[in-house]
Amino acid sequence: MKHDIGLTVNGVATSATVDSRTLLVHLLREQLGLTGTHVGCDSSNCGACTVLLDGEAVKSCTVLAAAADGASLVTVEGLGSEGDLSPVQEGFRQCHGLQCGYCTPGMLIAATSLLLDNPDPAEEEIRSGLEGNLCRCTGYQMIVESVRWAAEHGGAGAVAAAERDGARA
């Protein structure tokens, strides 16, 4: 069964035709060409596929694209842009919060959602807030420092804050 869906992706009104069984991550990567969102475990454990859905972090490997009809999504491509990074992206740059980079898109989105929930998290709160994201390089210490940097330099960022506010409205 095919579904014509409409959703907002990184601020842009987007329409697509998807199968019932199309997963949100595959819509993003294969139909919309947004390959910044990664597929890691494909079983809702690793968090590499994390995107903001109506301002909240979700694992897009375990959401049906058809069920996201009408939603507003932000992927890593939408957090900021070159020369205008979000505070979380800049924090990962300043504190070397990545090694191989595979988990990074999901980490950035999950950290952004965490900072929307809790703008001033302690180290332990960052660790528990990112428990849904695995780093295969085990570079967690620098990731925690990156999120702490972001908390002290602007927090979740304007794009994400607007998404959360928009979902509440």
Add this chain to the structure above:
Amino acid sequence: MIPSQFDYLRAGSVEQALGLLTEHGDEAKLLAGGHSLLPLMKLRLAQPAVLVDIRRLPELTALTESGGVLRIGAGVRYRDLEHSDLVRRTAPLLATAAATIGDPQVRARGTVGGSLAHADPAADLPAVMLALDATVVVRGPGGTREIAIKDFFVDLWQTALEPDEIVTEVRVPSTEGRPHAYVKFRQRSQDWAIVGVGVVGGADPRVALVNMAMTPVRATGVEVALADGASAAEAAAQAAEGTSPVSDLNADADYRRHLSRALEAAR
């Protein structure tokens, strides 16, 4: 992994969802957060021909309190419980336990009704609802009925819910001001509990165990001991009484019995 072919249908109301369940019978499954069902479908452990999406039905998302009873719509998410001042006040055990389920992304999708209907004995909410003495409200073609939580869980992944019924609400008597605790043992932060313990203290204490049988179970040995005036430590020694934990790759049954006593003592 992509699930087998199926038809996705979004219900516009509970009434319409019931109609779709009747129309498609055994071929249909309800979809809410999907964090139990979709992984099973990816692995071909479930292959429903039709999914009926009830996630966004406003009828199922109410979260209110009246007359000392917290009424939780089946579509209320773990995240909603975790961040609700009302839940923290009237059912603090529920808010505490909800904040430990899976991880933040999972908690943004998973729902109260979905967790109870899925009835995994390793899940947190079924045991917590048992400790809270909740009532499950379900609707079917013949109308609405209420099921006491102690009668709701029948066996592994099996409930008293009929195939053509939908969980619409869970009613939780207020435990405002009563002491509570939720403790679980797991090897990694997002893992399921190997064993968990949920407790509502005070007069008439209630203790429920996660993953100590095919269903969540009350630790009646602990409850009786506490009612007889035993200390918490003495009562905790009775935690495994009457349970039938499984042995699996994570832990054998004896270790689970030990954990139930240790966690009960530690809470």
